[in-house]
Amino acid sequence: MKRDFAVIGLGRFGGSICRELSMEGMEVLAIDIDEDKVNEFKNIASHAVIADSxxxxxxxxxxxxxxxxxxxxxxDNIQASILTTVVLTDFNIKKITVKAQNDYHEKILNKIGADQVVHPERDMGKRIAHNIISNNILDYLELSDDHSIVEVKVGAKMLGKSLIDLDIRANYGCNVVAIKQGKDINVSPSAEDKLKEDDILIVIGADKDISRFEKHLVVDE
Known part of the structure; x- marks a missing residue:
């Protein structure tokens, strides 16, 4: 079902969301106080307006x-972010997602009624850090304060072994929820099948358990 969105703030983060939503065929109202930024999105968003949110x-x-x-x-204008969120909550908008600059900003946003608070720079930093640890770690997504999901390319320590052999749940407390093989995703992987070189495991678990899993099984010596 087609939904209506508004993006307030057309910097790198907001601009990227605006472009992606528009490409998906959504109706997007783009708002910024900067005329140059609004002009940049006049032919991208459904409507682009200069306004003080x-x-x-x-x-x-x-x-x-x-x-x-x-x-x-x-x-960078935390005050404008907070005041805008207050106005939107007063309007009883169905869903409000807000970009936070820091943890203190996030606490305020949660108290005043934001439905979702995101930290794009922090989250991207985590993803890059995990990728730096090992080239086998393809992606890392935080699900909550202490749980995450990670995409792991099968490395030397896992190659040719089955999920039974590795016993990841018993040894590391994580769960393999799917295996990607090329374009195919097997959400009910056989525990007996041997893992191949191009296989990608999708693993979910507590951060501390995922960290142990990465250090002992994912990172090649």
Missing amino acids: TDEATLKDLGIKNIDHVIVAIG
């Missing part, structure tokens, strides 16, 4: 109350 009357005139999901991606 902290002004309640302005947002009301733009019909923000009719938007299903508003993403507040304001850059």
Whole structure:
């Protein structure tokens, strides 16, 4: 079902979301106080307007109350981010996602009613750090404060062994939820099948357990 979105703040993060949503055929209202940024998205978003998102009357005139999901991606101006979120919560928007600059900012956003708070720089830093640890770690996604999901390319220590042989759940407390083989994803992998060189394991678990799994089984010596 086609949904309506608004992206407030058209910097690198907000601009990227705006482009992707537009490419997926969604109706996107792009808002920024900077005229140059708005002009950049006039031919990308459904509507692109110059506006001060902290002004309640302005947002009301733009019909923000009719938007299903508003993403507040304001850059360095934490005050503007907080005031915008307050206005949106007063409007009873169905879903509000806000970019946080730091943990203190996140605490405030959660208290004033943001539905989802994201840390794009922090999360990307975690992904890159795990990739630096080993080329076999392809992706890393935080699910909560202490649980994550990781994509792991089968390395030398796992090659030719089965899930029974590795016994990842018993040894490391993690669960292999799927195995990617080329374009195919097997969500019910056979415990007896031998792992091949190009296989990718999708593993979920507590961060401390995933860390042990990475250090002992993923990182090649």
